[in-house]
Structures are given as structure tokens and as C-alpha cells.
Amino acid sequence: MAIFDALIFLAAASMVSASLLGAVAPSRPSADAEVQRFVERAHSVFLRTTLRPSEVTSLGLDIGNNKTLTVFEIVVSGLIMAEETDSPNQRDYMSGCLSAVLDGLLMPGFNYAWKAEHNSTILSISSLPIPRDQPNGSTYASTVTSKMPMHEGDVVLTLNVWRILE
Amino acid sequence: MKSVQSSQGLSIIQNELRSSSAPGADVRTLKNDEFKRPRSVDGVGGFFDSFIVMIVVTLGIVLVTSALSITNGELSKNNRAKSLDDACQDLLDQILANQDLFIEDGLLDFTMIKTVSSSSFSVERNVLGYRIMLTEVHPNTGPFTLVANGSIPVSLGELHTARVPVNVQHSTADVRAALISVWVW
Numbered sequence: 001m002a003i004f005d006a007l008i009f010l011a012a013a014s015m016v017s018a019s020l021l022g023a024v025a026p027s028r029p030s031a032d033a034e035v036q037r038f039v040e041r042a043h044s045v046f047l048r049t050t051l052r053p054s055e056v057t058s059l060g061l062d063i064g065n066n067k068t069l070t071v072f073e074i075v076v077s078g079l080i081m082a083e084e085t086d087s088p089n090q091r092d093y094m095s096g097c098l099s100a101v102l103d104g105l106l107m108p109g110f111n112y113a114w115k116a117e118h119n120s121t122i123l124s125i126s127s128l129p130i131p132r133d134q135p136n137g138s139t140y141a142s143t144v145t146s147k148m149p150m151h152e153g154d155v156v157l158t159l160n161v162w163r164i165l166e
Numbered sequence: 167m168k169s170v171q172s173s174q175g176l177s178i179i180q181n182e183l184r185s186s187s188a189p190g191a192d193v194r195t196l197k198n199d200e201f202k203r204p205r206s207v208d209g210v211g212g213f214f215d216s217f218i219v220m221i222v223v224t225l226g227i228v229l230v231t232s233a234l235s236i237t238n239g240e241l242s243k244n245n246r247a248k249s250l251d252d253a254c255q256d257l258l259d260q261i262l263a264n265q266d267l268f269i270e271d272g273l274l275d276f277t278m279i280k281t282v283s284s285s286s287f288s289v290e291r292n293v294l295g296y297r298i299m300l301t302e303v304h305p306n307t308g309p310f311t312l313v314a315n316g317s318i319p320v321s322l323g324e325l326h327t328a329r330v331p332v333n334v335q336h337s338t339a340d341v342r343a344a345l346i347s348v349w350v351w
Contacts, residue, residue, distance in 0.1 A: 002215065002216070002219045003215065003218055003219050003222065005219075006218075006219045006222035006223050006226075007222060009222070009223060009226050010222050010223075010225060010226040010229075012226075013225075013226035013227070013229045013230045014226075014229060016230055016233070017229045017230055017232070017233035018233075020233040020234065020236075020237045021233055021236060021237065023237065024236075024237050024240040024241055024244065038329070038330070038331070041272065041330060041331050042331040044272065045272060045331040045332060045333050045343050045344075046343060048272075048273070048333050048341060049303075049333060049341055049342060049343040050339065050340060050341045050342070068339045068340065070341070100303075101303055101343050104303030104343065105303055105331055105343050105345065107329070
């Protein structure tokens with residue numbers, strides 16, 4: 001009988017210990033909100049960044065000597081060019097310039113996919129495609145919608161960021 | 167004659183009784199009694215039963231004590247980590263709220279960053295030191311230290327960091343993407 005009582009005591013002690021340890025387990029409820037804020041801020045910083053004159057010239061945009069354009073202006077020009085004359089090489093070069101900025105701006109341990117959309121024309125860059133098995137709620141998105149300059153309709157710019165799963 | 171015979175018979179019986187109460191016979195009788203005695207249902211367990219119970223109870227006590235000790239340690243560590251995280255965020259908020267540094271929200275004026283000094287910031291008492299860095303996303307520039315308050319200790323316990331993306335305006339035609347990083351220890 002005494003051994004039975006002792007085993008009940010041990011079970012109770014185990015439960016108390018487990019609940020105590022569970023209470024101090026690291027919990028970061030605000031981490032998601034922090035990452036979301038970071039992603040939104042990074043997106044607006046990205047769009048406001050200017051590319052160097054040499055890069056802009058290489059894109060084939062006729063803007064005069066030694067002038068620069070912001071990423072947003074370059075993307076708009078790129079979308080217009082893509083609608084008029086689709087040039088894969090130019091698209092690739094533009095993607096390379098833009099992803100160099102995003103690579104340096106976003107946090108390590110995260111992948112991203114960014115796209116600009118106007119009507120049916122899409123200009124996109126991504127470090128990797130969004131995995132299908134990504135758990136719900138673990139992708140952070142920032143969307144900016146703006147009037148398309150000198151054209152009808154809106155341009156929708158979307159940045160998706162997700163954690164690299166181990 | 168009869169009385170003589172009966173007295174002899176009595177002495178024989180007494181002798182037999184004496185011989186039956188010899189030490190060896192007595193022990194044998196006691197042992198037999200013990201074997202015959204029924205075991206009690208509520209009887210006290212033996213030494214080994216108590217020993218196992220003692221081990222189980224000791225295990226339970228050790229378990230609870232260890233959990234209490236770990237909980238206490240983790241709580242104090244979490245409190246320290248949280249206060250350093252808060253200090254990081256507080257420093258970032260102080261930078262972003264500095265109207266002299268920013269042309270507009272999130273657009274840092276590069277010509278003004280040399281005016282930043284440690285006197286511009288206030289930190290909590292438990293912060294041993296901090297460092298504020300500016301890292302531009304540009305191939306020709308490396309990290310730039312805005313403020314260094316205290317040196318990073320060699321035997322570092324915990325180093326907390328927070329970052330915020332900003333634009334740095336070198337000129338109207340040169341706006342770069344950058345990260346302001348705060349390290350606190």
C-alpha cells in the first residue's frame with residue numbers, strides 16, 4: 001500500500017514539475033508583429049531606394065545622363081516596357097538589380113518573393129518560390145497599391161516573406 | 167506400598183517434565199508456534215518495501231525541487247532578456263523619433279548623422295553598454311558606427327539586437343536602402 005501512495009506522490013510531483021517548466025517555456029507572442037512591421041517598412045524603403053546611374057542606363061531607360069530613378073519608378077517603367085515589347089534579357093537584368101537591394105535589406109533566415117502587377121502584366125523576383133507546405137500564418141506580406149503614372153489602372157506591389165524551415 | 171508406588175510415579179512424571187523443558191525443546195516449540203501464527207493483513211512491510219518507497223518519494227522531491235530551481239533561473243533570465251529587448255526597441259524608437267536626423271518618415275539625412283552622440287540617448291540602468299550601427303545596402307560602403315557606448319565585453323553573457331530598415335539620402339539623386347542596428351548588452 002505504501003508503494004502505491006508513493007507512486008501517486010511521484011505522479012503528482014511530475015505533473016507539478018511539468019506545469020512549472022511549461023510556464024517558463026520561451027514564448028514570443030510579439031515576434032510575428034515585429035516581423036510584420038519590419039517587412040512593411042522594408043518594402044517602403046525598397047521602393048524609395050534609387051539605383052545607381054550605371055544600373056539605370058543598363059536597363060535601357062531613356063532618362064538622360066547621370067540621373068537616377070527610384071525602384072518604384074523603375075518598376076513602373078519596366079511594366080510599361082513589358083507591355084509594349086517583352087524583352088526577357090532586360091527583365092532578368094532588372095530582377096538582378098532589384099533583388100540585390102532586397103537581399104541586403106531583408107533579415108537573414110527568411111526567403112522572399114516580390115511582384116509588381118499591372119493589368120495582366122507581372123514583373124516578379126524571388127529568392128525561392130513560396131513552399132506549398134508552409135505552415136499557416138508564417139508568411140508575412142506587404143502590399144502597396146498606387147496609381148499607374150500616365151496609364152490607366154493601379155499598380156499592385158506585393159512582398160511576401162517567410163521563414164526558412166529547418 | 168501403594169503410597170510408595172504413587173510417589174515414585176510422581177517423581178517419574180516430574181523428571182519427564184523437566185526433560186521436556188530443556189532449552190532445545192523450548193526453541194523448537196517456539197518456532198513451530200511462529201510458523202503457525204497467521205500473517206496480519208495490515209502488517210508493517212519489510213525493510214526492502216520501505217526502501218523502495220523511500221526511493222520513489224525522494225525521486226518526487228528531487229523532481230519538484232529541480233523544476234522549482236530551473237523555473238527560478240529561467241524566470242530571471244527571461245526578465246533580463248526582456249529588459250534588454252525593450253532597451254533595444256527603446257533606442258530604436260529614440261533614433262526614429264529624432265526630427266533632426268530625418269527629412270521625412272524613414273528618410274535619414276546623411277549629412278546629419280555625424281551629429282549623433284551618446285548624449286542624445288537615454289538607456290535603462292541595467293544596460294551595460296550599447297552600439298548603434300548604420301549599414302547601407304551598397305557595394306562600396308561598409309557598416310558605419312553611429313554611436314558606441316562602452317566596449318563589448320569579452321566574456322559576453324547576452325547581446326541583444328534590433329534592426330530597422332531606413333533610407334539614407336546622400337543627395338536627392340542618391341537615396342540608399344540601409345539598416346539601423348542597435349546592439350545592447
